Amino acid sequence: MDRQTITIYDVAREAGVSMATVSRVVNGNPNVKPTTRKKVLDVIDRLDYRPNAVARGLASKKTTTVGVIIPDVTNLYFSSLARGIDDIATMYKYNIILANSDENEQKEVQVLNTLLAKQVDGVIFMGNKITDELRAEFSRSRTPVVLAGTVDPDEQVGSVNIDYEAATEDSVDMLVGNGHSKIAFISESHDEPINGQYRLNGYKKALEKASISYNDDLVLQSEYTYKVGEAVFEQLKKAGATAAVVSDDELAVGILNAALDRGVSIPEDFELITSNNSKLTAMTRPQMSTVVQPLYDIGAVAMRLLTKLMNKEEIDEKTVKLPYTIDAKGTTK
Amino acid sequence: MDRQTITIYDVAREAGVSMATVSRVVNGNPNVKPTTRKKVLDVIDRLDYRPNAVARGLASKKTTTVGVIIPDVTNLYFSSLARGIDDIATMYKYNIILANSDENEQKEVQVLNTLLAKQVDGVIFMGNKITDELRAEFSRSRTPVVLAGTVDPDEQVGSVNIDYEAATEDSVDMLVGNGHSKIAFISESHDEPINGQYRLNGYKKALEKASISYNDDLVLQSEYTYKVGEAVFEQLKKAGATAAVVSDDELAVGILNAALDRGVSIPEDFELITSNNSKLTAMTRPQMSTVVQPLYDIGAVAMRLLTKLMNKEEIDEKTVKLPYTIDAKGTTK
DNA sequence: ACAGGAAATGTAACCTTTTTCAATTAAATC
DNA sequence: GATTTAATTGAAAAAGGTTACATTTCCTGT
DSSP states (O other), X not given: OOOOSOOHHHHHHHHTSOHHHHHHHHTTOSOSOHHHHHHHHHXXXXXXXXXXXXXXXXXXXXXXXXXXXXXXXXXXXXXHHHHHHHHHHHHTTOEEEEEEXXXXXXXXXXXXXXXXXXXXXXXXXXXXXXXHHHHHHHHHSOOXXXXXXXXXXXXXXXXXXXXXXXXXXXXXXXXXXXXXXXXXXXXXXXXXXXXXXIIHHHHHHHHHHTTOOOOGGGEEEOOSOSTTHHHHHHHHHHXXXXXEEEXXXXXXXXXXXXXXXXXXXXTTTOEEEESOOOTHHHHSSSOOEEEEOOHHHHHHHHHHHHHHHHTTOOOSOSEEXXXXXXXXXXXXX | OOOOSOXXXXXXXXXXXXXXXXHHHHTTOSOSOHHHHHHHHHHHHHHTOOOOHHHHHHHHSOOSEEEEEESOTTSHHHHHHHHHHHHHHHHTTOEEEEEEOTTOHHHXXXXXXXXHHTTOSEEEEOOSOOOHHHHHXXXXXXXXXXXXXXXXXXXXXXXXXXXXXXXXXHHHHHHHHTTOSOEEEEESOTTSIIIIIIIHHHHHHHHHHTTOOOOGGGEEEOOSOSTTHHHHHHHHHHHTOXXXXXXXXXXXXXXXXXXXXXXXXXXXXOEEEESOOOTHHHHSSSOOEEEEOOHHHHHHHHHHHHHHHHTTOOOSOSEEEEOOEEEOOTTOO
C-alpha cells in the first residue's frame, strides 16, 4: 500500500532503456546519445522522478553529507562558523548534519560515531579539546576531519584557526600600552589547549615583555555564559584587576554589564577586550573592543579544506591560520 | 584496496549464525536466545562492527534523520529553536540535517527537495511564509512536516507557535497603558502572515480598543538586522512615534542603540518592546522589555510533534499554541 | 517417547542505485 | 563494402542491511 515513489526502474521501463542508461543521464555521463538523453529526460520529467539519495549513497559509497559537531548552535561564535560551513557546503552540493555536543566529551564521541555510522563523507569538528578517545576515532575511520576554530597541537587532522597566542598577546600589549599592569585573563578551562596552551601563553609573553610579573589571581577560568559575568566581575574586583582580556563575547558582555550595573565607567575605570568579534561586540554600549576573527571565513575555509580532503586532492597545508586584527572600540581607551 | 569496513556478513560468519540473527541482536529483537545473543555481541565487539546506517536506511526505508530548514543559524531566535529541535531529536535517536534558506523562496524549495531526496523521515520548517510551491511540495511527499515558530493560515501541516496576534495586542496594550498614542509597529514584510495577518491585526485591535486611529506612517516594514536600526529609528522620529513594538530582537537592539546614541533616554523619552526573548534582551542596557516566547520549547515541541507524526501516532491537535508572557524590563516604564 | 505449539534461526527476496564488463550499434578507414 | 574503432547501451553484480516466511529446535504435557 505504499509503492508511491517511482524508481529508476520505472523510468527505464517507460523510456524503453536500461536503468544503466537512466543512471547515466541522471549523473550527466556524456556517453549517451543526445536523442536517448532527451527521451529519458522527458520521462523523468513526466514521472517526476527523484533519485533516492540513500540508494545512491549505498551504491556509490558517497553520501554528499558532512557531519558538523558544534558545542552549541546558540552561541554566536559557533553559529557564525556554522553559517560559513553551510554556505560552502551548499556550494559544493553537500548537506550538513549538525549535532550539538555541549563540549561534553562523551557526547562528542557518541555523536561522532553516529555520524560515521551514517557514512558522512567528512566531519567538521568544533570544540575545544581533542581528547585521546576522539583522536582515536578520527584516525580509525578514514573519514577526513577538519577542525574549525579549534586547535589540536597534534595536528593530525586538518584545522582552520587564527593564531590565538599572537592575538592574545596583541590584546594584552594594547592594554599594557594603555597603562595597565593588573590585567586579567579569563577563559574556559586551561585543559583546553586553545586556552591553556595558546592564549595563556600569549598572555604570559606580553606580560613578560612588559616586565609585569604573572599573578595567578588575575587568571580566571570560567564557563562561557552571560550570566556568570557578575560573579566573574566580582572576582576581578577582588583581585584588583583594572583591565581584562576575555576569551568569549557572551561572557564579556556579562562582565561589561556587571561593571556598568555597579557604576563602573568603561573604559575609564576598567578596560575590556574580547576575542570573537561576534555581532554582540557591536551591540553593547560602549561597543566592545575585540580581536577580529573572521568567523564566517573560518567556517568557510574549513569546509573548503574538507572538500579537498574528501576529494583526495593534494593539500599544501592542512593547518591553516587566517589573519586577525584588533579592533579597539569603546571598551578600551 | 578498500574492504576495510566489516559488514554484517563478517559478523554472521565469525559468529556462526545467519545475518538475520545478527540483525536481530543489533536491533534488539527479543527473539534471540540469550546465549546466541552473547555470542554475536562478542563477535561484534571483537570485530568492532558498526552497522552501516545508509544500508539500513535503504532496507528499512527509515533514515532516522530529519531535515531542518532554518532562515539563518546566526539569528538567535532561530538558533534557539534549533537547539530545542536538536535536543529532542537526539533524545529520540534522530539526527538533524540543517539547511539555511535565508528565507529565500527558491532556496527553500530547492533545499526541501534535496532533503526529500535524502529520504529524511520528517521536516521541520522555520521561515515566515509558506509559498504555494512549498505547500505543494509538502503535500506531494508523504513526509511529515512541522512548522516551528512559523504560521500557515492553511493549517495543512503541523505547527508550533504562540498566539502572535494576542501577544502583539498585549504589547500594544501595555504601551497604551503607559500613556502612548503614537505607537509604532515594526516587522518584516506584511506578505508574511505572521506579520501582516497576525501581529498587525493584534496591533490594530489594541489601537481600536483604545480608540486610537490607525496611522500608516507608524507601521514600518524592515528587514531583521541590527544595522538597519539607525535608519528605522530615524523613520520613527519622523513619524513622531513615542513607543514601538518590534518583531525581532536584533532589530530592536539596533533601534534601542540608535536611540541611545542620539541621547534619547529610554524608557523616559521612548519606549520599546520586542518580541522574541532571545538572550539579547538581557544583554542590552537598559534590558529590553519583551514578549517571552518559549523559544527552546517551540523547537522541542515541534520536534516532539514530528516524532509522533513520523510514528503515525494519533495526534489530538497538530497546531499547538504555546503560552507566552510579557516581561516588562528596562525599555518600558 | 511423542505430538503440538512456541521459540529460535535461517533463507532469500527486496530496498534503489552505481558500476563494471560485455554486447550492440554507429562511424570511420581504406 | 568489409573491417576496425569508437560510441552507446544493457545485463547483472555489487553495496550492506531488513524482513516475511520457512524451517528447525526446544519444551510441555501426556
